[in-house]
Amino acid sequence: MPNLTHRPRRLRKNEALRALVREARLTRDDFVLPLFVCPGWSVRKEISSMPGVHNLSVDEVTKEVASAYVGGVRSVILFGLPETKDELASGAHAETGIVQQAIRAIRKATPEVIVMADTCLCEYTSHGHCGVVRGGEVLNDESLELLARTAVSQAEAGADVVAPSAMMDGQVGAIREALDDSGFEHVAIMAYAVKYASAFYGPFREAAESAPAFGDRRAYQMDPPNAREAMREAELDFSEGADILMVKPATVYLDILKMVRDRFDLPLAAYHVSGEYAMIKAAGQRGWLDEQRAMMETLTSIKRAGADIILTYYAREAIRMLTG
Ligand code: PBG
Numbered sequence: 001m002p003n004l005t006h007r008p009r010r011l012r013k014n015e016a017l018r019a020l021v022r023e024a025r026l027t028r029d030d031f032v033l034p035l036f037v038c039p040g041w042s043v044r045k046e047i048s049s050m051p052g053v054h055n056l057s058v059d060e061v062t063k064e065v066a067s068a069y070v071g072g073v074r075s076v077i078l079f080g081l082p083e084t085k086d087e088l089a090s091g092a093h094a095e096t097g098i099v100q101q102a103i104r105a106i107r108k109a110t111p112e113v114i115v116m117a118d119t120c121l122c123e124y125t126s127h128g129h130c131g132v133v134r135g136g137e138v139l140n141d142e143s144l145e146l147l148a149r150t151a152v153s154q155a156e157a158g159a160d161v162v163a164p165s166a167m168m169d170g171q172v173g174a175i176r177e178a179l180d181d182s183g184f185e186h187v188a189i190m191a192y193a194v195k196y197a198s199a200f201y202g203p204f205r206e207a208a209e210s211a212p213a214f215g216d217r218r219a220y221q222m223d224p225p226n227a228r229e230a231m232r233e234a235e236l237d238f239s240e241g242a243d244i245l246m247v248k249p250a251t252v253y254l255d256i257l258k259m260v261r262d263r264f265d266l267p268l269a270a271y272h273v274s275g276e277y278a279m280i281k282a283a284g285q286r287g288w289l290d291e292q293r294a295m296m297e298t299l300t301s302i303k304r305a306g307a308d309i310i311l312t313y314y315a316r317e318a319i320r321m322l323t324g
Contacts, residue, residue, distance in 0.1 A: 024304040026296070028072040028322055032116065032269075033315035036207050037061050037102040038081040049203035049278055051285065053313050055081060058098070062105040065113055072319040075114035077163060077311060078102055079208050082124050088132070089124035093149040095156070103157035116161040116190060117154035119147060119175065128212040130166035130220060138220055143168045148178035155184040163246070165192040167220040173240035190269060190309075191242035194230040194256055197221035200249045200275030207274065230256045234264055242266065244309065249273040251298060254305040261306025269309035270302045277313040296321060 011021050036055045038045070043057035056064055065076055080099035082091030091097050103115055121143065122130045131143030143166065151162040162179070164171045172191045179187050197218045205211040222229060234245050245264055247257045248271035257270055280298065284291025295314050302310050312318065 024300060026299055026303055026310075026318065026322060028319040029074060030303065030308070030310050031073065031315035031318060032075040032077050032114075032309060032311040033068055033073050034077050034079065034118075034311055034313060035061055035064065036079050036081060037098050039083045039098060047203065047207040049206050050274055050313065051281055053207065053274075053277075055207065058101050058105050061102050062109045065106045066110045068316055069110050069113050071316055072323055073113075073315055075116060076106070077116040077118055079118050080123055081209055085124055085126045087126055089121035089146055089150070092121050092124040093146065093153045095153060097153065100153055100157040103154065103159050107158040114160050115158065116163050117151075117157075117159040119151045119154065119162045119164040119171075120166045121146060121150070122166070122210040122212070123208045127214065128210050129215075130217065131168055136214070140168050140170070140220075144170055144174040147171050148174045151175040151187075151189075152178050152182045152184065155179055155182070155187045159187065161188045161190050161244075163190040163192060165195060165248075167192070167195050167217075167222070169236075170240070172237045172242050176241040188243040189241065190244040190246060191237040191240075192248055192271075193234045193237040193242060193245045194247045194253070194260065195221050196224050196249065196253065198224065198249050198252070198273070198275070200252065200273050202275050203278045204274035224252075227256055227259060231259060231263060234260050238264060238266060244269050246271060246309075246311075247307075249276055250302045250307070250310070251276055254301060257302070257305040257307060267308045268306055269311060270305075270307035272299065272302060272310060272312040272314070274313065280314075292317070292321060 011017050038055040040057040044060050045055045047053050078099050082098050120130050122128055127133050129138045131138040154162050244267045246269040250270035250272045261268055280294045283289040299318055
């Protein structure tokens, strides 16, 4: 007879026992809902590669946040589709920029919601890169000033958190300094510290109309095979004054998430990106997967790996499952 003194199944007998010994738990406070703001009035245009996600005009996004808040969503992160794009990403740092308008409107309608702003240039540049381009190259140091200006204008509009995602070296330090110089020392920075050059951003680039016009982002976003380098990136953002560190994408990089969790004591965010959403959505729509179970299992894996904060297009649905 084998030794069966230990029988892990004893604690799996029913849901009450399973819940009693459950190690990782999602709560509604874990989630941040990403939203895409576009020009116009009354616009609600579904993104074909992300069913259930829309480009929303300022009036619509304001309503969306108000209703999401009632449904339990406590934080949102905004991305903008400007009216026009140019070399210097003017729409990113304009006082009347699309995201700045949305922040002001949301602040007024739903004062309690946490408003985060993605701080990047790719949605606003004519070439679709995340920084200033000269001679076919994305220049690092020249891009910092524009990123800093963008963060300050987002703070002026009322953002609680700015989230630099351009992967320019020194961006967190440049933004911290600019915010402090402008009297926004209370505005937090959630740094996309570890952001890989990933195929899983595909649907987002349709949503944000931000695909690069030439080349790709591999000269600034991280090379997927690298893990030690991810620790360097996290260390740099930590030392430059990040308040929250982020790993992105989430599920294909759970090992990295766990490593950052073990080494750093800052709050840790993970971005369950557009392609990760689209995969579950598409398989669910075809009846190949139980969408809700696959969604909750996936989000739980991100929590179990160490994330405190999960950015996901499924935020509303997940909260509904948790509180419904
Ligand atoms: C901006 C940015 C991107 C995403 C978040 N911020 C796109 C990119 O780097 O190409 C991707 C988010 C997603 O795929 O859901 N740089």
